[in-house]
Amino acid sequence: MSDLQTRPEAVACGGRDDVAGGPVRELLKSRTVSLGAGTEVRRLLPTLGRRMVGAWCFVDNYGPDDIAREPGMQVPPHPHMGLQTVSWLHAGEVLHRDSLGSLQTIRPRQLGLMTSGRAISHSEESPRGHGPVLHGAQLWVALPGAARNTDPSWEFHADLPVAAAPGLTATVLLGELAGTASPARVHTPIVGADIEVADGADARLPLEPDFEYAVLTMSGRNVVDGVPLDPGSMLYLGCGRRELPVRADGGGSLMLLGGEPFEERLVMWWNFVGRSGDEITQARADWMNGDRFGTVHGYDGGPIPAPALPKLPLKPRGRTR
Incomplete structure (x- = not known):
């Protein structure tokens, strides 16, 4: 997924100074961003x-969108x-193409994981003959210094392991849960899981106290x-938790995102994560x-041109304003 804003802000992030050392309940406000072709994300x-x-370091949530008579997702090649x-x-469904030559249709509960390393480009689109509804999430994981200049790669996992506990099941996308x-x-201690909560269940998720967490x-x-929490909302939970109580009257689903606080300070602009303004430039x-x-190759259209750089210098700072 690309950040398609024509005037993207530089985001300074990373470092442990402002990580909540104990449990918190911080509701994060979303903003609507257009990806074109009628697709909007939170x-x-x-x-x-x-x-x-x-x-x-990046979470977009979209849908459920009725795309029965629409082109659906259409994101041209971008870096x-x-x-x-x-x-x-x-x-x-989303059709993924990249500069490695990968071509893969991703369907519900299947993981498409692209590691950019030093550089890669890709496109994403709803394929011809796509289904009537599009609903999902697109997320980025920042690579630590030891991995950020590795060769790019693509992974596709059609079947992922599932952890079960009373009242819920958890499909583990990244890392480990229970x-x-x-x-x-x-490349870092991390977890990402898709949680299905049964109707009327009063369940508890086991957590790592050294991780910080959020729930989408x-x-x-x-x-x-x-x-x-209404659909499309995200709750930041901080650190210091060994379990998380969840309930869904009528049943529900959520994504658990967590990991050790990211120590390195970063500069994120457009579709790049670096360590300095010069690197982004x-x-x-x-x-x-x-x-x-x-x-x-194969996408019907040209690549996305990069927006103009901001006039102010890009500098890595802390995790929060």
């Missing part, structure tokens, strides 16, 4: 006051650097640690000059 990270949750993209669907580990490659509600009316120039990021 952007929940980065947002005012909260830049990261562990290594998770990425210094991150992993996580594609996750509850309804619909002793169940995902096969997907990660996908469907139903979930109550997380006593806080009612060079990445933009490379994309515009056709260097380094490769070519996506």
Whole structure:
């Protein structure tokens, strides 16, 4: 997924100074961003006051959208650097192409994981003959210094492990939850899981006290640690928890995102995660000059040009404003 804003802000994030050391209940406000072709997303990270949750640095939630008579998602080729993209669907299909030559249709509860490393480009689109509804989330994971210049790669996992507890089931996308580990490659201590809560269940999720967490509600009316959450909302939970009480009257689903607080300070602008303004400036120039990021073949349309850089210098700072 791309940040398609024509005037993207530079986001400074990372560092442990402002991580909540104990449990909190902080409802994050979303903003609506258009991806074109009628697709709008709720952007929940980065947002005012909260830049990261562990290594998770970008969260878009979209749908459920009726696209029966619409083209659906249409995101032309665009670059990425210094991150992993996580594609996750509850309804619909997304066709992924990238500059490695990967071509994959992603369907509900299947994981598409792209590691950009030093540079990659890709496109995403609803395929011809797509289903009537599109609903999902697109997320980014910041790569630590030791992994950010690795070779780019693509992983597809059609079957993921499921952990079960009274009243809920959890599909583990990344990392480990309740002793169940995902096969997907990660580079920091992290967890991402899709949780289905049974009707009327009063369940508890086991957590790691050293991780910070947030919960994204996908469907139903979930109550997380006593806080009612509507679909498309995200609750930041801080650190220091060993379990998380969840309830869903009528049944519901949510995504659990967590990890060790990300220590390195970052600069995130457009579709790049770097460590300095100079690094971001060079990445933009490379994309515009056709260097380094490769070519996506097969997409019906040209690549997205990079927006103009902001006039103010890009500097890494802290995790929150």
